[in-house]
Amino acid sequence: xxxxxxxxxxxxxxxxxxxxxxxxxxxxxxxxxxxxxxxxxxxxxxxxxxxxxxxxxxxxxxxxxxxxxxxxxxxxxxxxxxxxxxxxxxxxxxxxxxxxxxxxxxxxxxxxxxxxxxxxxxxxxxxxxxxxxxxxxxxxxxxxxxxxxxxxxxxxxxxxxxxxxxxxxxxxxxxxxxxxxxxxxxxxxxxxxxxxxxxxxxxxxxxxxxxxxxxxxxxxxxxxxxxxxxxxxxxxxxxxxxxxxxxx
Ligand code: NAD
Numbered sequence: 455x456x457x458x459x460x461x462x463x464x465x466x467x468x469x470x471x472x473x474x475x476x477x478x479x480x481x482x483x484x485x486x487x488x489x490x491x492x493x494x495x496x497x498x499x500x501x502x503x504x505x506x507x508x509x510x511x512x513x514x515x516x517x518x519x520x521x522x523x524x525x526x527x528x529x530x531x532x533x534x535x536x537x538x539x540x541x542x543x544x545x546x547x548x549x550x551x552x553x554x555x556x557x558x559x560x561x562x563x564x565x566x567x568x569x570x571x572x573x574x575x576x577x578x579x580x581x582x583x584x585x586x587x588x589x590x591x592x593x594x595x596x597x598x599x600x601x602x603x604x605x606x607x608x609x610x611x612x613x614x615x616x617x618x619x620x621x622x623x624x625x626x627x628x629x630x631x632x633x634x635x636x637x638x639x640x641x642x643x644x645x646x647x648x649x650x651x652x653x654x655x656x657x658x659x660x661x662x663x664x665x666x667x668x669x670x671x672x673x674x675x676x677x678x679x680x681x682x683x684x685x686x687x688x689x690x691x692x693x694x695x696x697x698x699x700x701x702x
Contacts, residue, residue, distance in 0.1 A: 458482040458532040459684060460524065462515050462573055463542030465494035467646035468595060471677035472539055473497055477506030479681075484528040486513035486520075486542070507532070515542045515569030525576045534588065537684040538577040540570045540618075541595040547653030548607040559610045566614035567621070570594060574625055574636075582632040589633025593683045594622050595676075596638045598699045608652075615640075619695065626693030635692040637683045642699025643670045666701030 459476050463469045464485025473483045474497075483501055487494035487510060494510040501508035509531045513520040528535050544565045546558050574592055581590035597615040604612035619638060626636040642665060649657035662670030676698045682688050683696070 455686075456480055456482060457536035457684070458484070458528055458534050459537040459539065460484045460486075460528050460535065460573075460577070461539040461541055462486045462513070462524075462569070463488075464539075465490055465497050465510070467648060468641065468644065468673045468676045468680075469539065469541040470497045471673035472541065472680045473501050473508065474504055475674070475677050475681045476684075477501035477504035477508065480505050481536075482507045482509075482532045484509045484511065484524065484531065486511055486515070486524050488512065488514050488542075515573055516564040518572055521569075521572045521576050525580055529580065535577070535580045535590060536588075537591045537593070538573060539593050539595065539680055539684070540573050542569055542573075543595065543597075543614075543648070545608055545611045545648055545652035550606050551609055554610060562608075562610050563614050563617075566611070567617045570618055571621065574621065578625070578629055578632075578634060581634045582629065584632060587633070590635075591684045591688075592625065592629075592634065592636045593680050594618050594636070594638040595680070596622070596640045596695070598640050598642045598697060598702055600640060601697075602702075622695070623693055630692050635683075635688070637688070637691060637694045637696070639676060639679050639683070640695055640697045640699065641671065641676045642697070642702040644673060644676055644698075645670050646673055662700075664702075665699065669700065671698060671700055 599612035658670035
């Protein structure tokens, strides 16, 4: 069955890899971007070449109205909503807490947890059976930082992902009876642009060899787990966390 999947931050990295795997299955995707429209257009073209219809839309996940419009585009474009990947996320450069300012914490929480909350709420409004929805699957992209804590590096980011994990548990219990499954993946050290945007371009190369599997992961390897959690193959899985971390 063709599914329609909303992916936040879908123009690059883990979001883009997930969109491409969706497209290979013939699924429709609605991907959001914030700054880089060209990257989003490239992902859209690549999805369509891979066999899936794709709509792109500018959306800051921390802006309620942007998120409402994103979901309206999914429904208007494809008529249904089957899955949502709460993927958009940011990190800041490594700092001990004594040097951090409040603005940094607020920026990270606005995107990583307020944004994820607004996206989950809009997903639920469209999916919940008692409101006329057909159920669905939400996959939150958390982080191993939620378990490891990010000491001396980014305790703020780790806190935002810990909050996401708690929300995943709560939403799975609240929305399960309404036919909506809610799960999370926790990537470890994955080769994407997020490390450069956090001021550590070599982070994956530096830390990958220390993982039990001896290397950093690839965005596609995280996307495979996300796809499984979106797919009916995981129809009895909710409130679950999948560590995609090479054993880290
Ligand atoms: P990335 O930087 O390539 O992708 C992040 C995406 O989020 C980008 O497309 C960006 O435009 C988007 N984004 C940022 N702020 C946004 C906002 N306010 N509204 C909408 N979109 C916004 O990095 P990635 O590694 O692909 O990150 C994807 C997710 O994976 C993030 O939630 C990140 O925290 C998580 N993660 C990544 C790693 C890793 O090692 N790469 C590890 C653990 C968790």
